[in-house]
Amino acid sequence: MEKSKLTLPLLDKDHLLPAIPYPTDIDYHVKKPSQGEYDSYTNNFWWCLQNVAKGIWRDELPYAKHMFEYTIRESLDKMVTWWIGTQEDFQVSTGKFGTYFKIYLPESYWEMYQKTYADSEYTNMWESIFVTCELFRILSKDVAKHFQFTYPMNDDRNMIQYLKHVRDLPSDAKEIF
Numbered sequence: 001m002e003k004s005k006l007t008l009p010l011l012d013k014d015h016l017l018p019a020i021p022y023p024t025d026i027d028y029h030v031k032k033p034s035q036g037e038y039d040s041y042t043n044n045f046w047w048c049l050q051n052v053a054k055g056i057w058r059d060e061l062p063y064a065k066h067m068f069e070y071t072i073r074e075s076l077d078k079m080v081t082w083w084i085g086t087q088e089d090f091q092v093s094t095g096k097f098g099t100y101f102k103i104y105l106p107e108s109y110w111e112m113y114q115k116t117y118a119d120s121e122y123t124n125m126w127e128s129i130f131v132t133c134e135l136f137r138i139l140s141k142d143v144a145k146h147f148q149f150t151y152p153m154n155d156d157r158n159m160i161q162y163l164k165h166v167r168d169l170p171s172d173a174k175e176i177f
Contacts, residue, residue: 011067013165029093030085040139045075046155052129053166057176064125076116076136083139086146109135126167128160133160143160 033041048071053065081094084104094100102110112135118128137156144151164175 025036030081030088030090032085033078033082033091033143033147035147035149038143038147039152041078042152043077043155045072045079046137046139046152046159048072048075049129049133049159050162052125053163054176056125057166057169057173059153061120064119068125072132073116076132079136079139080113082143086143111136129163130160133163 003049046069051067052064052072055061055067077098080098080101084092084094084101088104092100092104094104101113105113112131115131116128116135118124133156143149169176
């Protein structure tokens with residue numbers, strides 16, 4: 001079993017422990033994405049948003065929230081992590097579940113990130129969805145530029161149009177399209 005690089009002996013009064021290097025969190029530093037990873041997360045983000053929209057439209061709160069909090073948020077958080085990595089030369093950890101996002105994100109991005117969390121009111125959910133899209137777009141484009149990846153602008157544009165369409169449907173609509 002490999003020992004953790006975060007090991008710090010608190011007491012060794014009999015001097016029995018072998019020499020242990022100074023603790024480091026290097027194993028938890030943000031890892032650079034491959035083109036395939038970047039494409040997978042951006043694709044997942046933009047294409048799975050339609051499930052959130054349909055869940056809201058169908059008044060399926062648990063489904064809509066689940067799709068957003070587990071599928072969309074995973075992609076958002078991965079992009080936040082990669083963006084922070086690009087800013088910090090991949091020499092930092094963002095902590096478990098983004099514990100340190102607030103430390104590394106500029107205040108304006110952190111404010112946006114906070115707004116990605118909504119309660120169970122559909123109006124508030126729609127607002128958080130569009131803030132999430134905006135933040136994801138900003139960060140994803142920066143990450144793409146850093147690595148010379150291609151940002152899927154057509155997917156972005158098309159999904160935003162679809163989301164607005166579903167959000168603006170009258171309550172008595174019989175179908176989405």
